[in-house]
Amino acid sequence: MNGKRLIVAGATAALTAVALLLGGVLEREGAEEAGAFTLTSRADRLDLRGSSQLQQARETGDVTYYVAAEDSFRHALRLAPGDLPATIGLGALALSRHEFRDALQLGRRAVALSPSNARGHGVVGDALLELGRYEHAFMAFNRMVSIKPSVASYARVSYARELLGDVRGSAEAMRYAVDAAAGQPDALAWSRTQLGKLFWAHGRPAAAEREYQAVLRVRPGYVFALEALAHVVAARGQVRRAISLARRAADVMPLAAARRNVGRPPARGGRRRRRAQAVRLDCSHRPATADERRQD
Numbered sequence: 001m002n003g004k005r006l007i008v009a010g011a012t013a014a015l016t017a018v019a020l021l022l023g024g025v026l027e028r029e030g031a032e033e034a035g036a037f038t039l040t041s042r043a044d045r046l047d048l049r050g051s052s053q054l055q056q057a058r059e060t061g062d063v064t065y066y067v068a069a070e071d072s073f074r075h076a077l078r079l080a081p082g083d084l085p086a087t088i089g090l091g092a093l094a095l096s097r098h099e100f101r102d103a104l105q106l107g108r109r110a111v112a113l114s115p116s117n118a119r120g121h122g123v124v125g126d127a128l129l130e131l132g133r134y135e136h137a138f139m140a141f142n143r144m145v146s147i148k149p150s151v152a153s154y155a156r157v158s159y160a161r162e163l164l165g166d167v168r169g170s171a172e173a174m175r176y177a178v179d180a181a182a183g184q185p186d187a188l189a190w191s192r193t194q195l196g197k198l199f200w201a202h203g204r205p206a207a208a209e210r211e212y213q214a215v216l217r218v219r220p221g222y223v224f225a226l227e228a229l230a231h232v233v234a235a236r237g238q239v240r241r242a243i244s245l246a247r248r249a250a251d252v253m254p255l256a257a258a259r260r261n262v263g264r265p266p267a268r269g270g271r272r273r274r275r276a277q278a279v280r281l282d283c284s285h286r287p288a289t290a291d292e293r294r295q296d
Helices: 013-021 031-035 041-060 064-079 084-096 100-113 118-130 134-147 151-163 167-180 185-201 205-218 223-235 239-252 270-276 290-295
Strands: 005-007 282-284
Touching: 041 064, 041 084, 064 084, 084 100, 084 118, 100 118, 118 134, 118 151, 134 151, 151 167, 151 185, 167 185, 185 205, 185 223, 205 223, 223 239
Parallel strands: none
Antiparallel strands: 005 282
16 A cells, blocks of 8 residues: 555534544554654643543534633743744634634644644644635645654545545545554544444444444443444434434533534534645655554
């Protein structure tokens, strides 16, 4: 599979919004990389606290954790103005709040602090996409993917290729994300759920169900697989089972997506897809090797 060309073009912002809700996998991936930036020990502890609070917000749907995370990150920046993890954390927080201009500023600051850190480019690209600046966003994602092929990079490529109408290529890229998540239970659950949602959105409910069931065998209470499986079984007419699954999901995360109507597939964003298809930007790279995946 070396030399595989993956199109990095398309509006990844919708994926970003999903990622910010679905367990924070894309935020957490690379935390070790960002943490390698030298800080004072107190700032380090604040960074870890802020990241944990972001994770709690995503897992519970309780937005008060976002407020706490912002306080932690801003405190860290007062102690160490060049704190890369706090800058990236605030960028991710701004994206989750739809404060895209602030996110862009923070992402650019993170890139200036460490141009070789892939996650800073990811924040920049996500913000640019939401602001409608597609070509520059694609350039940011090209840099991200070339710096570090990973769950985050492959997931963005997958969504981009889906928007461009390349469903097979989208599934291939998401399978790379699944492979890159080996040894990371949360990332693996997230990426397999995303692969299932891709199948579901494109008329392959049996394949989608296989992915959700695989996740739930390992993580029986994984809320996003429960909710997604509820859509599948509702479409088969198994309404009682669908309601049961949706209630289980709502018990875990009552404030978030589990309250949606069972059986209604998420909107796919046709206008965004058409706009994304107007710009195509290629990026050549190979899937990560096993050794590289262990370093993610």
